[in-house]
Amino acid sequence: MHNIAVIGAGMAGCTLARRLVDAGRRVHVFDKGRAAGGRMATRVAGRLRFDHGAQFMSVRGDAMRARLPEWQQAGVLARWPQAAVGDSERWVAVPGMNALAPRMLWGAEFSAQTLIHTLGADRFGWWLAEESGTLPDCFDAVLVTLPAPQAVTLFERSTGAGLARFIDAMRQIRYAPCWTLMLSLSERLDVADCLRFPAGGALNWAARDSGKPQRDASRECWVVHADPLWSRQHLECEPEQIEALLTEAFAAAVGRAVVPVQRCAHRWRYARVVDALGQPCLWDADARVGYASDGCLGERIEDAFDSANALADRVLEAGANRDLPWVHAAEQHVHLR
Ligand SMILES: Cc1cc2nc3c(=O)[nH]c(=O)nc-3n(C[C@H](O)[C@H](O)[C@H](O)COP(=O)(O)OP(=O)(O)OC[C@H]3O[C@@H](n4cnc5c(N)ncnc54)[C@H](O)[C@@H]3O)c2cc1C
Numbered sequence: 001m002h003n004i005a006v007i008g009a010g011m012a013g014c015t016l017a018r019r020l021v022d023a024g025r026r027v028h029v030f031d032k033g034r035a036a037g038g039r040m041a042t043r044v045a046g047r048l049r050f051d052h053g054a055q056f057m058s059v060r061g062d063a064m065r066a067r068l069p070e071w072q073q074a075g076v077l078a079r080w081p082q083a084a085v086g087d088s089e090r091w092v093a094v095p096g097m098n099a100l101a102p103r104m105l106w107g108a109e110f111s112a113q114t115l116i117h118t119l120g121a122d123r124f125g126w127w128l129a130e131e132s133g134t135l136p137d138c139f140d141a142v143l144v145t146l147p148a149p150q151a152v153t154l155f156e157r158s159t160g161a162g163l164a165r166f167i168d169a170m171r172q173i174r175y176a177p178c179w180t181l182m183l184s185l186s187e188r189l190d191v192a193d194c195l196r197f198p199a200g201g202a203l204n205w206a207a208r209d210s211g212k213p214q215r216d217a218s219r220e221c222w223v224v225h226a227d228p229l230w231s232r233q234h235l236e237c238e239p240e241q242i243e244a245l246l247t248e249a250f251a252a253a254v255g256r257a258v259v260p261v262q263r264c265a266h267r268w269r270y271a272r273v274v275d276a277l278g279q280p281c282l283w284d285a286d287a288r289v290g291y292a293s294d295g296c297l298g299e300r301i302e303d304a305f306d307s308a309n310a311l312a313d314r315v316l317e318a319g320a321n322r323d324l325p326w327v328h329a330a331e332q333h334v335h336l337r
Contacts, residue, residue, distance in 0.1 A: 001025065001140040001141050001288065001315060001318060001319040002025055002026055002140055002319075003025075003026045003028075003125075003137075003138075003139050003140050004020055004025050004026065004027050004028070004139055004140060004141045004142075004143065004315070005027075005028050005029075005030065005126060005128055005137075005139040005141070005142045005143065006020075006027060006028070006029045006030070006108075006142075006143045006145065007029075007030050007031075007116045007119075007128070007142065007143070007144045007145060007146060007154070008029075008030075008031060008038065008144065008145035008146045008293075009029050009030075009031035009033070009036035009037065009038060009101060009105065009110065009112075010036075010037065010038020010039055010040065010101075010145060010293075010304060011038065011040060011100075011101075011294075011301050011304040011305050011308070012038075012145035012292045012293045012294070012304040012305070012307055012308040013029055013031070013036075013038070013143075013145040013308070014029075014036060014100070014101045014104035014105055014308075015104065015292075015304070015305050015308035015309060015312070016143055016145065016292065016308045016311060016312055016315075017029050017104060017105050017107075017108040018104045018105075018106075018108075019308070019309065019312035019316075020108075020312060020315065020316070021106070021107035021108050022107075023312075023316055023319075025319070026109075027107075027108040027109065028108065028109040028110075028111065028137065028139070029105060029108050029109065029110045029111070030111045030114045030116055030128065031110070031111070031112055031113075031114065032113065032114065032115035032116075033112060033113070034112055034113060035098055035101070035102075035112060036098070036101035036102055036105055036110060036112070037097065037098030037100070037101040038053075038101075039053040039054050039268070039271070040053060040054045040093065040097045040098055040100065040101065040301060041053035041054070041097060041098055042096030042097050042098040042099075043182060043264070043266065045182070045184075045262060045264060046262070047216075047219075048182075048184050048216075048219060048221055048262060049095070049096050049209075049215070049216070049221075050182040050209050050221060050223050050264075051092070051096060051097040051209055051212070051223060052180045052182055052223055052266050053097065053180070053268065053271075054097055054301055055083070055092075055097075055205065055207055055223070055225075056080055056083050056090035056091060056092050057090070057091040057092070057093075057300075057301045057302065058088060058089070058090055058091075058300065058302065059089070059091065059302060060302060061302060061306060063305070063306060063309055064302050064305050064306070068091070071093075071100060071103070074103055075094070076093055076094060076099045076100050076103045077091055077092070077093055077094065077100065078091070078092060078094045078213040078214060079091060079213070080092045080212055080213060082192070082193035082194055082208075082211060083193070083194045083207070092212050092213060094212075094213055094214040095214045095215065096215075114130060114135075115130060115131070116128050116129070116130065116154060117129055117130055117131045117154070117157065118154070118157045118158050119142055119154065119158045119160065120158055120159040120160050121159070121160040121161065121287065121288075121289075124138045125138040125139050125140050125288075126138060126139045126140075126141065126142040126160070126288070126289070127139075128142070140288060141288035141289065141290065141315060141318075142288070142289050142290075143289075143290045143291070143292065143311060143315070144289070144290070144291050144292075145291070145292050145293050145304075145308065146293065147175060147270035147293060147295060148170040148171070148173035148175075148270075148277075148293065148295040149173075149175070149270060150270070151166075151170055151291060151293075152167050152170050152171060155167050155170075160287060160289060161284070161286065161287040162284035162286070162287035162289050163287075163289065165284070166282050166284070166289070166291055169277060169282055170277070170282075170291065170295070172275060172277055173273065173275060173276060173277050173295035173296075174273070174274050174275040175269075175270040175271060175272060175273055175274060175295070176228035176231070176232070176271055176272050176274050177228065177231045177232055177235055177267065177268060177269050177270070177271055178204075178225055178226060178228065178231050178267075178268040178271035178272065179225075179226040179230075179231045179234060179242050179246065179265060179266070179267055179268075180223060180224065180225055180226070180265065180266045180267075180268065181222075181223070181224040181225075181226070181242070181243060181246040181247065181250065181263065181264075181265050182209075182221070182222075182223055182224075182262075182263065182264045182265075182266070183221065183222040183223075183224065183247065183250070183258070183260050183262075183263050184219060184220065184221045184222075184260065184261045184262040184263070185220040185221075185222065185258060185259065185260060185261060186220070186259060186261050187220065187259075188220045189208075189220065189222075189254055189256070189258075191254050193207060193208040193211040194206075194207050194208075195207070195253065195254075197227070197253065199227060199229070200227070200229075201227060201230070201249065202226055202227060202230045202245065202246060202249035203224060203225070203226060203227060203230075203246070203249050203250065203253055204225045204226060204227045204228065205224070205225040206222055206223070206224040206225070206250060206253070207222065207223050208220070208221070208222055209221040209222060209223045222250070224246055224250050226242075226246060228271075228272065228274075231267075231271075235267070235269070239264070239265040239266075239267070240265075242265040242267075243263050243264070243265045246265065247260060247263060272299045273294050273295050273298060273299040273303070274299070276294075276295060276296060276297055276298050276299075276303070277295060277296045277297075278296075278297075279296060280292075280296055280297060280306065280307050280310030280311070281296055281307050281308075281310045281311035281314065282296070282311075283311060283314040283315070283318075285314070285318045288318070290311045290314065290315060291311070292304070292307040292308040292310065292311040293307055294307065295307075296310075
């Protein structure tokens with residue numbers, strides 16, 4: 001298997017790209033977003049930047065721990081001491097959470113703003129299509145790394161052996177939503193950099209984003225995450241209403257009036273995994289289609305990383321098999337549908 005498509009450029013997609021490029025494969029990554037990173041996201045609003053998705057990485061396993069020195073030396077990862085809990089360190093990408101992804105994609109081809117609408121397999125391999133038409137390439141394998149409900153939608157529109165079985169498995173994966181408030185304030189708040197809130201209220205977490213390493217500390221910027229249940233109850237509200245409600249809840253939590261210079265709300269429909277699949281990845285060696293994401297293993301960035309590594313292992317094992325019917329078409333890189 002030489003020519004591989006990866007759909008989604010979050011931690012799972014970037015990990016797959018890194019592993020497969022390092023193993024000598026030609027990898028093309030597609031993402032609907034403007035940039036790579038997925039839920040490891042950084043919103044730029046004028047001169048302000050906010051990590052409005054994942055806040056930090058906690059590292060429990062050896063596989064991810066082994067990558068930390070490389071990312072630190074490359075200047076894209078740093079410790080965030082203010083968020084540490086006991087001995088458990090927290091890491092952030094610098095200068096924003098989305099900074100790790102481009103580094104991981106080195107050597108892969110990357111197409112941003114490319115929403116994959118349909119995929120299918122024919123005798124030349126896998127083809128991918130946007131709503132406007134089929135992309136001009138075919139692939140020996142396709143690896144999907146979207147949040148499970150979005151992957152189910154994609155697979156339901158698609159044709160190809162193995163997809164129906166994947167849909168059944170992926171339907172078990174469930175996510176909690178999260179409304180996020182990004183706030184820039186004119187004055188520094190006299191509170192700790194990270195605030196955790198008990199379940200049952202509007203808030204789940206708040207962090208001084210401008211206090212993270214290599215951020216602009218001259219500005220007082222906060223990211224506030226709503227409680228998962230509260231987010232679900234307010235899922236279809238207008239962002240302006242959420243901005244007002246969460247600003248009020250945050251002011252109550254810090255015990256003083258909060259006057260935003262700028263504020264903005266973002267809704268994550270699929271934020272944190274609450275029911276994971278419980279197996280590292282899905283892979284159909286005959287159909288050459290795979291699925292990896294945090295949804296396979298848990299709610300953290302490292303779960304997405306571990307899932308993608310498991311899938312990369314499967315793909316590379318399968319690639320060791322020399323009897324590959326699609327090699328000829330893949331070498332031509334021509335899609336003759
Ligand atoms: C608010 C919030 C806070 C979080 N906090 C933390 C935290 O502090 N620590 C932690 O470890 N984890 C945290 N997480 C979870 C963490 O972000 C995820 O576990 C991890 O980033 C998931 O990576 P992934 O690659 O599986 O999925 P994603 O990052 O979601 O990547 C999937 C990609 O697929 C793309 N995509 C979707 N549909 C299509 C399509 N049809 N065609 C092309 N591309 C498509 C998306 O644009 C996206 O880039 C948080 C998440 C959120 C939302």
